[in-house]
Amino acid sequence: MTDRLIRLTTALAVVAVAxxxxxxxxxHAFELVRAHGETGATARLVPLTVDGLIWAASMVILDASRRQxxxxxxAEWSLAVGIVATxxxxxAHGAAHGLIGALVxxxxxxxxxGSFELLMTLTRTASSRQAAASGGHRTEPEPPGPSRTEAEQPLEQLVLAEYQANLHGPGRPVSQRQLAEKHGIDRRRVKKIIADARPGPPA
Structure with a gap:
């Protein structure tokens, strides 16, 4: 209960500051844009593109982190550009008032x-704890037969077994790119797994 309260109050504080x-x-950005010739809807929307870019890039980075x-x-470049821009x-808005004005x-x-990054950290931490808890306290029945066997096999064996099964199955065989994307590994590694499994020339 205490940990949940700490996380909740921290999240509320971060959201409020943000x-x-x-x-x-x-x-500040709106006044700067308007002072440099833009008016109407353009002046109102341009500042949103800057902070929106930071948010979108942060979400992509968070999604990649959660999926490992x-x-x-x-995403990294967009986040950096958005930070520099904002x-x-x-x-620039406060530069007319000197160094102190610019800093303020x-x-x-x-x-x-900073609030964006703190919020991303809280989300990643919560996801990691939830994944650890669900992994340590499995309540769902274990799937029968092949699914359990696949979970216990190393990644290389899973990739090779799926590739070989598709070779003799109906339809078009699965490509190395599809296998790489599905299992989250490099395509060159998939190619090496398949090449290593092929029988060499007879002696």
Whole structure:
């Protein structure tokens, strides 16, 4: 109960800080965009593209982390560009008031980015604990026959068995790319598994 309360209050605090920081950061960016010639809907929507890019990139990174997949390079670049853009816009907004003004103006953007990352950390931690709990206390009946055997086999044997089964099955055989995507491994590793299993030339 105590751990759940700590996580709940922390999440609420992070969301509250992120909401306040987002409003202030948006206001700074809106005023900056409007001061440089944009008006109407364009001036209102441009700041949303910056913070929206940070959110979208963070979600992609979180999804990759939860699935234990490599983080896409585009997501990392988008997150970096979004952070630079939002911090830069807020610094530019306060630059007319000197160094202190620029630092004060930049703070909401930094708080927003930090809140995003804290929220991602909380989500990843909660997912890891849930996965560990479900793995340690299995209540569902174990599947019969082949499913249990597959779970106990090493990954290489699973890939090879699926490849060989599809060779003699109906329809088009499964490709090495499909096997790599399904099992979350590199295509070159799939190719090596298949090559190693093939019989060599007779002596």
């Amino acid at each position: 909401a306040v920081a987002a409003v202030i950061s948006y206001s 997949r490599p983080i896409p390079a585009l 911090v830069g816009a807020n610094v 103006s930049a703070w909401p953007a930094l708080a927003l980015v």
